[in-house]
Amino acid sequence: MFGFVPRKAGAGAPLVVALHGCGQTAASYDHGIGWSKLADKLGFALLLPEQKRANNFNRCFGWFCPADMERDTGEPLSIRQMIAFMVARHRLDPSRVFVTGLSAGGAMACTLLATYPDVFAGGAIVAGMPYKAAYGRIDALSAMVHGRVRPALIWSGLVRNASSHRGNWPRVSVWHGTEDRTVSPVNGAEIVKQWVGVHRLSRTPVSVDRVNGHRRRAWLNRSGVEVVEEYVVDGMAHGTPVRTGGRARSVMTAPYVFDMGISCAEHAAWFWGLTKRRPGRWTKPKR
Known part of the structure; x- marks a missing residue:
C-alpha cells in the first residue's frame, strides 16, 4: 500500500482508495490521473494499493478469481485492512x-462496494465490470470483450447476497468510453443496471445532461439524492478521461489516460461531496 495525506487532511478527513489497472503501478496510475494533486487541493487522504507481479504478472487485481470476490477473503480483505490502518493512523x-x-x-472497486457496503460511502467504476461478472481467467476475457448481460434482479441479488448489510448503499458513479475495445461498453451499462437495482430504483433516469459534450444520466432516491450516475465518454478508448485544459480530444496523455475534455476524478469528487464546486459545462440535450 501507498498512502498520501496532505497537510490539509487533518483529523476527520475523507479517504479515497484508488486502484490502478492492468499494466500499471500505483505511481503511474496516480501520475496519469492526478489523484494526489486533487487530494492536496481538496484535503482528503489517498490510499493507492498496488498489485504484486507474484499475484498477477500483468499487475491485474483478481476481480475474476473466486478467492478474491468475497467479503473477508483474499484481495478485498487485504484492501479493507489497508483502509482500517489508514483511518486509525491518521484519524x-x-x-x-x-x-x-x-x-x-x-472491477475490484465494484467488488469492494459489493462486499463492504458498510465501509464505503461511494465509488467510481471506470471501464470496469459488474460484481461477479466472471469466474476464472477465460470467463473474464469473454465477459470483457463481449459483455456479460443479466437481468437487473440477478445483478442486484449478487450484491445484496455478498454481505449481511441492510443499511444505506454506496453512491456509485460509472464511466465508460464508447470506443473501448478492451472492456465492452456493454459492461458499463450492466454496472448501472446492477447498482440501480441494488438501490431499488426505476431503470428510467431522473436526470439527463451533457457535461463538456459527454452524456450523463443520473438516478435519484426517494430523498432526491443522486445515488447512481453514468457518464458515456464519446470517442474514448479503454482508459480514464482527464481534462488538461487544451482543446485536443482523444489524445493519450499517459498509458490508459485520455484527454477528453472532462476530468473523471474531479467529477467523482463532486459526486461524493468532497467539493461544493460543480466542475465542467452542463447543458440539457436538445430534443
Whole structure:
C-alpha cells in the first residue's frame, strides 16, 4: 500500500482508495490521473494499493478469481485492512471512505462496494465490470470483450447476497468510453443496471445532461439524492478521461489516460461531496 495525506487532511478527513489497472503501478496510475494533486487541493487522504507481479504478472487485481470476490477473503480483505490502518493512523472519517479504479481496478472497486457496503460511502467504476461478472481467467476475457448481460434482479441479488448489510448503499458513479475495445461498453451499462437495482430504483433516469459534450444520466432516491450516475465518454478508448485544459480530444496523455475534455476524478469528487464546486459545462440535450 501507498498512502498520501496532505497537510490539509487533518483529523476527520475523507479517504479515497484508488486502484490502478492492468499494466500499471500505483505511481503511474496516480501520475496519469492526478489523484494526489486533487487530494492536496481538496484535503482528503489517498490510499493507492498496488498489485504484486507474484499475484498477477500483468499487475491485474483478481476481480475474476473466486478467492478474491468475497467479503473477508483474499484481495478485498487485504484492501479493507489497508483502509482500517489508514483511518486509525491518521484519524480519518470512517463514514467518508470512497473507492475508485480503472479496468481491473474498476472491477475490484465494484467488488469492494459489493462486499463492504458498510465501509464505503461511494465509488467510481471506470471501464470496469459488474460484481461477479466472471469466474476464472477465460470467463473474464469473454465477459470483457463481449459483455456479460443479466437481468437487473440477478445483478442486484449478487450484491445484496455478498454481505449481511441492510443499511444505506454506496453512491456509485460509472464511466465508460464508447470506443473501448478492451472492456465492452456493454459492461458499463450492466454496472448501472446492477447498482440501480441494488438501490431499488426505476431503470428510467431522473436526470439527463451533457457535461463538456459527454452524456450523463443520473438516478435519484426517494430523498432526491443522486445515488447512481453514468457518464458515456464519446470517442474514448479503454482508459480514464482527464481534462488538461487544451482543446485536443482523444489524445493519450499517459498509458490508459485520455484527454477528453472532462476530468473523471474531479467529477467523482463532486459526486461524493468532497467539493461544493460543480466542475465542467452542463447543458440539457436538445430534443
